[in-house]
Amino acid sequence: MTKKVDDCLFCKIVAKEIPSNIVLEGDDFVAIRDINPQAPTHMLILPKNHYDNLAKAEDAEELGRLFMVAKQLAELDKLKGFRVVVNNGRESGQTVDHLHIHILGGRFLKWPPG
Numbered sequence: 001m002t003k004k005v006d007d008c009l010f011c012k013i014v015a016k017e018i019p020s021n022i023v024l025e026g027d028d029f030v031a032i033r034d035i036n037p038q039a040p041t042h043m044l045i046l047p048k049n050h051y052d053n054l055a056k057a058e059d060a061e062e063l064g065r066l067f068m069v070a071k072q073l074a075e076l077d078k079l080k081g082f083r084v085v086v087n088n089g090r091e092s093g094q095t096v097d098h099l100h101i102h103i104l105g106g107r108f109l110k111w112p113p114g
């Protein structure tokens with residue numbers, strides 16, 4: 001059964017209680033376009049199971065599958081280069097406490113990030 005948290009924005013998006021621009025869906029994830037894109041391509045992979053963030057994640061295989069989806073999404077938008085980001089905790093910039101992977105691309109990305 002999917003781990004769900006009431007009052008979690010991304011749990012509601014996963015459950016389709018809130019509409020989103022879904023790019024791809026699998027048994028244990030939903031990939032959407034970010035509502036406030038920071039690059040021409042900015043997608044988010046949301047595991048259907050709720051974990052507050054990476055520090056609370058439990059299943060190595062589940063995490064591995066999410067990374068394979070990141071690769072698939074980059075192929076979908078034909079990105080030459082792309083960045084995969086997971087913010088963890090307020091200090092890192094995490095604003096939604098449901099684990100998610102950002103995929104950014106379509107422009108030159110500076111390093112280090114701010």
Ligand code: 5GP
Nearest residue numbers: 020021032033034035036087093094095096
């Ligand atoms: P964080 O800052 O937690 O790493 O990333 C949260 C991301 O979710 C942000 O990039 C933000 O723009 C995006 N976001 C917040 N609310 C919504 C929403 O309702 N729909 C979509 N598609 N993205 C959202």
Ligand code: ZN
Nearest residue numbers: 008011050098
């Ligand atoms: Zn959630």
